[in-house]
Amino acid sequence: MMSSSLLFMEIVVGLSIGGTLFLVSSGFTIIWGVLGIPNFAHVTFYALGAYSAYSLAVALNYNFWVAFVISPLVVAAAGLLVELLLLRRVYAREHVCQLLLTFGVVYAAMELTTMAYGPIGLTVAKPFVLSKSVPAFFGTRVPIYYLFVIGCAALVGLGLWFLLQKTRWGALIRASAFDRSMAGAMGVNVPRLFTLVFTFGAWLAGLGGVLMAPMTALLPDMGILVILEVLAAMIIGGLGSLPGSAIGSLILGLWIAIGTVILPNFSMVLTFILAAIVLTIRPRGILGR
Amino acid sequence: MSHKVKVSSLFSVAVLVLFLVTLPMVTWGQPIKVGYIGPLTGFLDYLGTEGKDTMKLWEKLVNEKGGILARPVKVYVYDCKAIPQVGVDMLRKAALEDKVEFFIYGGSSGVVLASLPVAQELKTVYIVSQGATSKYFDAVNQYTFRMVQATPILGYTEAWWMSQKYPKMKKVAYIFPDYEFGRDVHAHVKKYLTKFRPDIQNVAELWPATTAVDMKAYAAQLAGMDIDTVVGGVFGTMAVSLVKELRAFGALDKIEYIDSSVSSLDLAKTLRNEMVPTWGGGVYDAFQKGIPENDQFVMEWKKAYGKASLPGGGGGTANICAKFLRTAIEKAGTTDTLKVIRALEGLTIDTIAGKFKMREWDHQAIPEWMPYGKFAPHPDYPYWILTQNSRVDIASREEEIIPAKRSPGWRANSPK
Numbered sequence: 001m002m003s004s005s006l007l008f009m010e011i012v013v014g015l016s017i018g019g020t021l022f023l024v025s026s027g028f029t030i031i032w033g034v035l036g037i038p039n040f041a042h043v044t045f046y047a048l049g050a051y052s053a054y055s056l057a058v059a060l061n062y063n064f065w066v067a068f069v070i071s072p073l074v075v076a077a078a079g080l081l082v083e084l085l086l087l088r089r090v091y092a093r094e095h096v097c098q099l100l101l102t103f104g105v106v107y108a109a110m111e112l113t114t115m116a117y118g119p120i121g122l123t124v125a126k127p128f129v130l131s132k133s134v135p136a137f138f139g140t141r142v143p144i145y146y147l148f149v150i151g152c153a154a155l156v157g158l159g160l161w162f163l164l165q166k167t168r169w170g171a172l173i174r175a176s177a178f179d180r181s182m183a184g185a186m187g188v189n190v191p192r193l194f195t196l197v198f199t200f201g202a203w204l205a206g207l208g209g210v211l212m213a214p215m216t217a218l219l220p221d222m223g224i225l226v227i228l229e230v231l232a233a234m235i236i237g238g239l240g241s242l243p244g245s246a247i248g249s250l251i252l253g254l255w256i257a258i259g260t261v262i263l264p265n266f267s268m269v270l271t272f273i274l275a276a277i278v279l280t281i282r283p284r285g286i287l288g289r
Numbered sequence: 290m291s292h293k294v295k296v297s298s299l300f301s302v303a304v305l306v307l308f309l310v311t312l313p314m315v316t317w318g319q320p321i322k323v324g325y326i327g328p329l330t331g332f333l334d335y336l337g338t339e340g341k342d343t344m345k346l347w348e349k350l351v352n353e354k355g356g357i358l359a360r361p362v363k364v365y366v367y368d369c370k371a372i373p374q375v376g377v378d379m380l381r382k383a384a385l386e387d388k389v390e391f392f393i394y395g396g397s398s399g400v401v402l403a404s405l406p407v408a409q410e411l412k413t414v415y416i417v418s419q420g421a422t423s424k425y426f427d428a429v430n431q432y433t434f435r436m437v438q439a440t441p442i443l444g445y446t447e448a449w450w451m452s453q454k455y456p457k458m459k460k461v462a463y464i465f466p467d468y469e470f471g472r473d474v475h476a477h478v479k480k481y482l483t484k485f486r487p488d489i490q491n492v493a494e495l496w497p498a499t500t501a502v503d504m505k506a507y508a509a510q511l512a513g514m515d516i517d518t519v520v521g522g523v524f525g526t527m528a529v530s531l532v533k534e535l536r537a538f539g540a541l542d543k544i545e546y547i548d549s550s551v552s553s554l555d556l557a558k559t560l561r562n563e564m565v566p567t568w569g570g571g572v573y574d575a576f577q578k579g580i581p582e583n584d585q586f587v588m589e590w591k592k593a594y595g596k597a598s599l600p601g602g603g604g605g606t607a608n609i610c611a612k613f614l615r616t617a618i619e620k621a622g623t624t625d626t627l628k629v630i631r632a633l634e635g636l637t638i639d640t641i642a643g644k645f646k647m648r649e650w651d652h653q654a655i656p657e658w659m660p661y662g663k664f665a666p667h668p669d670y671p672y673w674i675l676t677q678n679s680r681v682d683i684a685s686r687e688e689e690i691i692p693a694k695r696s697p698g699w700r701a702n703s704p705k
Contacts, residue, residue, distance in 0.1 A: 009509040119334045121526050121559045133539040140513065143537035216502055217529035217559055225502050260506040268498040
């Protein structure tokens with residue numbers, strides 16, 4: 001039986017895992033919803049975010065906060081290039097071509113990362129003010145950094161809701177997601193909108209990578225390692241639904257954290273078990289249409 | 290016979306003689322092909338990369354000194370990704386397509402177990418530099434040798450220095466990777482720790498999968514336990530994430546974290562200033578004093594890979610394997626496989642980690658001692674290194690730790 005204190009700590013852990021997953025899956029969802037492409041290269045932007053944080057905070061000796069601001073912008077710039085040079089050419093092609101191209105980007109980026117940084121794990125230290133823990137319920141202590149990650153994810157979620165629901169850009173994005181040819185006929189510059197959405201999605205993944213960097217070892221294949229969890233979060237929440245990706249990420253994060261304790265022998269397959277359960281009960285996901 | 294014909298005949302004979310005389314020289318000059326198979330990618334990439342770097346350095350140094358038996362050495366490198374099937378495929382490819390004659394393997398126990406019968410089928414010498422599972426003793430055959438220490442030796446060594454250096458340890462949680470090596474070495478650490486310190490209470494055992502890269506859930510679990518010590522056998526990304534997150538929970542203020550991983554230096558290299566002041570050990574320690582061969586190896590390594598660089602477990606063990614191979618070929622006076630095997634059996638050599646003896650009956654090398662030390666910062670390195678370098682005597686306890694066991698029996702004189 002799990003104690004209250006352990007349950008509480010695993011909930012905090014689950015929320016922080018879910019928060020990082022949401023930052024990556026939300027960008028994937030927006031790109032899927034508006035551009036209609038399965039952009040597997042998205043996890044490359046997550047890894048790039050982590051590695052650029054390393055370059056700024058460790059190799060170039062700036063502090064974490066500089067990396068926190070600059071790295072997602074660097075990733076957004078990389079996203080812009082990928083969209084302009086590669087993705088744009090396959091919008092009209094079938095999904096298989098898009099899938100092959102984006103997977104190709106993942107593997108090419110992995111090799112380039114190995115060449116630039118080597119295959120050995122690298123680390124980024126947590127900023128000093130966030131490196132401690134604070135007393136919490138049931139006599140536990142909660143790492144401040146986890147609260148910071150959860151806070152960042154919540155802020156991004158609110159920001160996305162505001163952007164999509166309350167601004168003109170949001171209206172254009174929703175209109176294009178609903179019917180891109182109609183939006184084009186109404187005077188929306190669809191190619192430019194696609195570029196902006198893709199770049200913004202890359203920024204979100206970069207932010208996820210920067211936030212994850214101080215909690216793990218950076219490896220060239222770290223993008224590949226997260227891809228299944230990101231896809232599972234989207235499937236659980238409902239493909240193409242932003243609130244769905246938030247709910248899916250949080251449920252999956254909590255499931256992984258608590259499941260690791262309750263079902264330790266199944267830790268490798270926890271993600272797939274949950275995805276299978278949700279797909280069996282509700283094939284479109286929780287908020288899928 | 291005209292003068293012209295005579296000259297032509299003489300010239301032809303001279304060319305023929307010259308060809309026949311130089312033919313053996315050309316053969317002698319053919320390189321000895323040595324394959325290094327290791328995980329250059331995957332969760333053990335740090336071991337394979339170091340092994341590869343060591344083998345390339347060895348190739349260069351050996352060739353600078355005239356090669357082996359006046360033949361140059363050529364090292365071929367293959368990535369097994371720590372996946373048994375890939376390791377087997379690489380072994381077949383190297384032996385059949387690239388005509389590699391001798392192999393050194395440095396990586397996972399799973400790949401070792403899958404490769405041993407294939408080495409026998411290919412009739413090629415296969416020396417294991419990493420892959421410590423005790424199941425090796427059931428699978429070893431005439432063609433396979435192992436230099437890296439078996440899990441009973443690793444478990445014994447780690448338990449011994451833990452019992453000496455952590456007198457306050459009472460309530461212990463173990464966290465080891467859930468695969469062949471992790472389960473095996475844990476069983477031996479626990480067995481000997483219980484023997485040396487029967488007062489220690491085993492509170493919990495956690496088994497993260499080797500695919501785990503985010504150890505937050507395990508760190509939270511350990512932080513909430515009523516324990517004073519975590520014995521960590523995880524390595525690579527798992528160990529890095531675990532240490533970072535234990536610290537984030539403030540757990541390291543009240544819990545001692547002992548890194549019993551066999552390649553501790555790799556953890557220190559990655560964690561840098563986030564490293565914990567644990568005692569640690571393994572097969573090879575670059576800072577062991579009084580071994581001129583080791584001083585030379587470290588110096589050559591720094592010259593090749595940078596002043597702040599040091600070889601860890603993956604590099605050290607590959608170097609020892611390469612020395613075993615070279616010595617055996619020179620002792621045999623030929624690269625004939627069976628003669629090299631006979632030369633390896635019972636061979637005792639001085640290495641960068643002291644004296645090693647290759648047991649004749651199970652092809653397992655036994656060291657005179659095993660190194661350990663305490664991690665601490667050092668002004669010359671950007672990461673913590675092992676200090677207070679010490680040794681655990683193994684040679685005098687060989688029979689107790691790994692009793693002589695008759696192995697599959699390719700030699701009539703194997704002990705019963």
